[in-house]
Amino acid sequence: MATYHLKINGKIRPVNVDPSTPMLWVLRDHLDLPGTKYGCGIAQCGACKVHVDGVAVPSCQLPVSAVGKQAITTIEGLSARGDHPVQKAWIEHDVAQCGYCQAGQIMTAAALLKQNPKPTDEDIDAAMSGNICRCGTYLLIKEAIKSAAKETAGSSTRK
Amino acid sequence: MTTDKTTHNRRSFLKASLLAGGGMMLSVSWLSSAKAADKLKALNVPEQWSQLNGYIQITATNLVKLICPNPEFGQNVMTSLPMMVAEELDVDWKGVVVEMGPHDNTKLGPQFTGGSNSVRMYWKPLREAGAAARQMLREAAAQSWGVPVDEVTTKAGVLRHASGKSAKYGEMASKAATLPVPKGTKLKAPKDFSIVRKSKKNVEGPKIVTGKPLFGLDYRAPGMLIAMIQHPPAFGMKLKSFDASQTLKMPGIKDVFSLKLYEDGFEQGGFDTRTFNDLLVVVGKTTWEVMNARKKLKVEWEPAGDTKDTMTGRGGKREVTVPGELESTSAQLEKMQEWSKKPAQQLRKDGDPETAFKNAAQVIERTYNAPFLAHNCMEPMNFFAHVTDEKALLVGPLQAPGWTEPTLVKRLGLPADKIEIQMTRMGGGFGRRAYGHYLIEAALISKRAKAPIKLIYTREDDMTYGIYRPMYTATYRAALDANKNLIGFHVKGGGIPEHAIHANRFPAGAVENYLAEGWEIPSNITIGAFRAPRSNFNAAAEQSFLDEVAEAMGKDPIEFRLELLKRAKEAPVGKNNEYDADRYAGVLTLVRDKSGWNKPGNEKYHRGVAAYFCHNSYAAHVVDMVTRDGQPYVERVFSAMDCGIVVNPDAATNMVQGAVVDGIGNAFYGSLTHKAGAAQQSNFHNYRLIRHNEAPKKIEVHFVENDLDPTGLGEPPFPPVFGAVANALYKTTGKRQYDQPFKSVLDKRI
Ligand code: FES
Ligand code: FES
Numbered sequence: 001m002a003t004y005h006l007k008i009n010g011k012i013r014p015v016n017v018d019p020s021t022p023m024l025w026v027l028r029d030h031l032d033l034p035g036t037k038y039g040c041g042i043a044q045c046g047a048c049k050v051h052v053d054g055v056a057v058p059s060c061q062l063p064v065s066a067v068g069k070q071a072i073t074t075i076e077g078l079s080a081r082g083d084h085p086v087q088k089a090w091i092e093h094d095v096a097q098c099g100y101c102q103a104g105q106i107m108t109a110a111a112l113l114k115q116n117p118k119p120t121d122e123d124i125d126a127a128m129s130g131n132i133c134r135c136g137t138y139l140l141i142k143e144a145i146k147s148a149a150k151e152t153a154g155s156s157t158r159k
Numbered sequence: 160m161t162t163d164k165t166t167h168n169r170r171s172f173l174k175a176s177l178l179a180g181g182g183m184m185l186s187v188s189w190l191s192s193a194k195a196a197d198k199l200k201a202l203n204v205p206e207q208w209s210q211l212n213g214y215i216q217i218t219a220t221n222l223v224k225l226i227c228p229n230p231e232f233g234q235n236v237m238t239s240l241p242m243m244v245a246e247e248l249d250v251d252w253k254g255v256v257v258e259m260g261p262h263d264n265t266k267l268g269p270q271f272t273g274g275s276n277s278v279r280m281y282w283k284p285l286r287e288a289g290a291a292a293r294q295m296l297r298e299a300a301a302q303s304w305g306v307p308v309d310e311v312t313t314k315a316g317v318l319r320h321a322s323g324k325s326a327k328y329g330e331m332a333s334k335a336a337t338l339p340v341p342k343g344t345k346l347k348a349p350k351d352f353s354i355v356r357k358s359k360k361n362v363e364g365p366k367i368v369t370g371k372p373l374f375g376l377d378y379r380a381p382g383m384l385i386a387m388i389q390h391p392p393a394f395g396m397k398l399k400s401f402d403a404s405q406t407l408k409m410p411g412i413k414d415v416f417s418l419k420l421y422e423d424g425f426e427q428g429g430f431d432t433r434t435f436n437d438l439l440v441v442v443g444k445t446t447w448e449v450m451n452a453r454k455k456l457k458v459e460w461e462p463a464g465d466t467k468d469t470m471t472g473r474g475g476k477r478e479v480t481v482p483g484e485l486e487s488t489s490a491q492l493e494k495m496q497e498w499s500k501k502p503a504q505q506l507r508k509d510g511d512p513e514t515a516f517k518n519a520a521q522v523i524e525r526t527y528n529a530p531f532l533a534h535n536c537m538e539p540m541n542f543f544a545h546v547t548d549e550k551a552l553l554v555g556p557l558q559a560p561g562w563t564e565p566t567l568v569k570r571l572g573l574p575a576d577k578i579e580i581q582m583t584r585m586g587g588g589f590g591r592r593a594y595g596h597y598l599i600e601a602a603l604i605s606k607r608a609k610a611p612i613k614l615i616y617t618r619e620d621d622m623t624y625g626i627y628r629p630m631y632t633a634t635y636r637a638a639l640d641a642n643k644n645l646i647g648f649h650v651k652g653g654g655i656p657e658h659a660i661h662a663n664r665f666p667a668g669a670v671e672n673y674l675a676e677g678w679e680i681p682s683n684i685t686i687g688a689f690r691a692p693r694s695n696f697n698a699a700a701e702q703s704f705l706d707e708v709a710e711a712m713g714k715d716p717i718e719f720r721l722e723l724l725k726r727a728k729e730a731p732v733g734k735n736n737e738y739d740a741d742r743y744a745g746v747l748t749l750v751r752d753k754s755g756w757n758k759p760g761n762e763k764y765h766r767g768v769a770a771y772f773c774h775n776s777y778a779a780h781v782v783d784m785v786t787r788d789g790q791p792y793v794e795r796v797f798s799a800m801d802c803g804i805v806v807n808p809d810a811a812t813n814m815v816q817g818a819v820v821d822g823i824g825n826a827f828y829g830s831l832t833h834k835a836g837a838a839q840q841s842n843f844h845n846y847r848l849i850r851h852n853e854a855p856k857k858i859e860v861h862f863v864e865n866d867l868d869p870t871g872l873g874e875p876p877f878p879p880v881f882g883a884v885a886n887a888l889y890k891t892t893g894k895r896q897y898d899q900p901f902k903s904v905l906d907k908r909i
Contacts (some may be wrong), residue, residue: 018447020451024445025445025447029445030348034372035370035372036234038446038537039537039538039618040843042844042846044842048508059714075369075370076369082368087368090364090367090368091368094358094360094364095813096233096364096367096368097585097817098233098536098537098587099367099584100374100536101537104366105282113887119847123571129850130850131850133387134848136816136818139817139854140818141851
């Protein structure tokens with residue numbers, strides 16, 4: 001057991017856990033942030049993706065001991081009011097079926113748009129292919145990402 | 160008058176307000192418990208709900224709450240079922256709050272999510288509930304205003320009278336709730352719908368995109384422990400002994416014990432299963448600790464040998480012997496080949512198929528095989544249980560609480576009214592969560608551990624546990640005369656442990672001489688309903704076969720099917736044909752027209768078509784395949800559906816697109832194999848699911864427009880995808896596909 005002071009969604013959160021504990025379970029079991037989902041535990045499905053310093057990574061593969069000072073953002077912290085352009089686009093396109101994979105999809109998409117505000121279909125495929133949706137909502141996910149990209153581009157030109 | 164104490168005690172509240180005969184009698188719920196009222200205040204929820212019936216509650220401040228009876232697993236019931244209530248209640252959809260109902264079959268109907276039945280079975284009762292409540296609100300207004308009820312109109316939650324009087328529903332709700340429930344209230348004609356048929360967004364969308372705890376795996380309770388089960392490494396094995404000393408030394412671990420899911424002689428219902436009856440359980444504080452500690456168990460397993468199960472339910476009470484053999488896929492395939500040559504059970508016979516085949520100028524015979532499939536719900540199986548000597552609370556993802564409750568009653572020794580089951584949103588179901596064994600397991604573990612626990616299956620547990628889609632085979636034969644007319648059709652299907660044959664489905668009814676037969680090989684590998692059970696194989700095999708027969712006859716595959724359907728309509732052969740030939744032909748012509756079948760402009764594509772009827776709905780797809788990076792890729796799909804009235808069109812389109820994606824994925828990759836009883840796939844690294852880059856660029860979904868009562872949509876679009884993909888692959892590669900999955904094609908560059 002060791003104590004860590006993790007920077008999560010803009011707050012410092014202390015936890016006392018075994019150093020090998022993956023962030024996925026730290027978030028879910030210790031910090032009451034269950035928005036990040038367990039799907040496979042082996043970096044195959046993307047359900048557990050969070051942002052680590054802005055990059056989407058599978059939290060099931062990230063031991064708490066490796067986090068250090070890096071800032072972690074979970075789906076709960078992506079926006080204050082659920083109004084991140086990607087979240088809004090997800091609502092607009094009514095993407096979810098069961099919804100279980102969608103937090104991971106949204107986190108991956110948000111990180112993609114941050115790095116690449118105008119992704120092509122191929123860019124989207126490449127960024128999103130680590131995220132499985134068992135319900136098969138891939139087409140709507142792609143449409144939503146494109147809308148979010150437009151909205152982001154629109155708001156940045158208005159600035 | 161009854162008391163709604165807390166939201167967690169809705170079940171007893173609803174039960175108390177039940178009227179004799181199961182009729183809807185109104186009751187008003189007043190919050191008397193200060194604690195609950197505080198809770199609700201904190202949530203900014205008003206203190207008084209007038210309950211007009213099991214599905215409708217309205218506050219004086221005009222909040223309208225609609226109760227969804229059926230558990231949601233992504234098929235949109237939490238939105239589309241309340242839409243049906245709102246349509247007849249005549250409220251502004253924007254002001255409606257939807258809440259998942261408690262488990263109460265008496266008050267809320269069958270509450271079963273499966274068989275593509277939710278919308279179909281609730282279509283009438285929910286609209287009637289809405290209409291009756293509206294009528295009661297009008298009556299309340301009429302009495303208050305001293306005017307005849309016929310003169311009171313409603314519009315979007317407002318009652319009006321020509322005199323200028325008006326009131327919001329909320330103002331009349333408490334009075335309405337004291338009135339008798341009218342019977343036989345007239346329902347709207349489809350042309351007057353204003354909510355149904357207009358797309359409404361998923362009512363839980365905002366919670367989903369912000370990561371709110373909606374799912375069973377997210378549920379927490381004070382003092383809750385985590386439990387995991389170590390199941391045997393193979394089907395046909397059981398627990399011999401275990402040494403938990405190392406596990407118990409691990410941090411956070413509270414207990415390790417074994418217990419039996421069902422006692423010897425337990426009478427199983429249709430949805431009970433005893434795949435792994437000995438539960439070796441590790442209980443501890445957190446998921447990661449339990450996962451790691453479980454690995455330290457030292458366990459000896461031994462062959463279970465042949466076992467006897469006592470089954471009840473469909474087919475009556477009987478003893479079934481479960482063979483103890485440690486099965487392997489290669490041996491299973493051989494066994495299926497052997498059995499397919501043996502005499503089988505006749506399921507249907509029309510005309511004289513033997514003579515037709517004897518006299519045929521040409522006989523086409525093809526055999527199709529398909530493996531076990533794992534459901535792979537995105538959220539693995541899990542359930543929360545808190546069982547004490549007095550009562551039990553169970554919370555989690557479950558498709559059919561009513562099917563599990565009787566087993567809970569028996570296994571816990573508690574009366575049904577002391578067992579509360581709450582249904583969370585499910586991270587997928589696909590049939591898997593109709594089998595509530597994991598809920599019984601959770602309950603037994605909680606009882607033994609004397610603590611609230613959440614049972615969690617890891618992905619590996621989930622995938623290797625069983626309840627698979629069965630392994631299937633079928634041999635199809637077609638007899639053609641010298642003029643290439645189809646004079647005989649024969650299907651003989653088998654499976655482990657069930658065959659897939661639907662003897663009364665197309666092309667039964669369309670061919671003069673027809674024979675359907677089936678056989679089954681017992682197995683210890685457990686199986687269960689998987690999205691469109693049986694159909695998901697039939698549509699693959701039969702629709703591939705018909706494509707090949709059409710080719711042999713020199714006919715266009717769509718025209719060939721339409722000719723058969725014309726025959727089935729004009730002069731149907733035999734009895735009990737399950738499908739409506741017109742509606743079947745309707746989806747084929749719609750998909751033909753929308754896809755521009757045989758029209759110029761589609762030369763880029765290798766096109767495959769298939770259609771199927773199941774779960775009361777009709778589906779047809781045209782799959783357009785290209786070669787991309789040397790591999791076949793489904794770039795575009797056209798789908799035509801006839802499911803009657805489409806309640807929530809955008810969500811329905813999403814569902815069909817998802818079924819198409821799921822179908823393509825399973826057609827290419829789906830496969831669960833065994834070696835000496837052990838599942839050879841355990842997680843997504845070796846059980847491939849379709850991914851973003853493999854989904855089509857476009858799936859155009861068209862619905863036949865009619866005013867027929869709605870039927871299912873979760874399953875029907877899925878099965879024919881397999882056939883359409885197989886037929887497109889033939890055009891792409893020149894090779895017919897007989898064995899699922901079709902991944903062998905992907906391994907070879909084209
Ligand atoms: S749970 Fe981490 S990638 Fe699947
Ligand atoms: S919406 Fe169900 S897994 Fe993606």
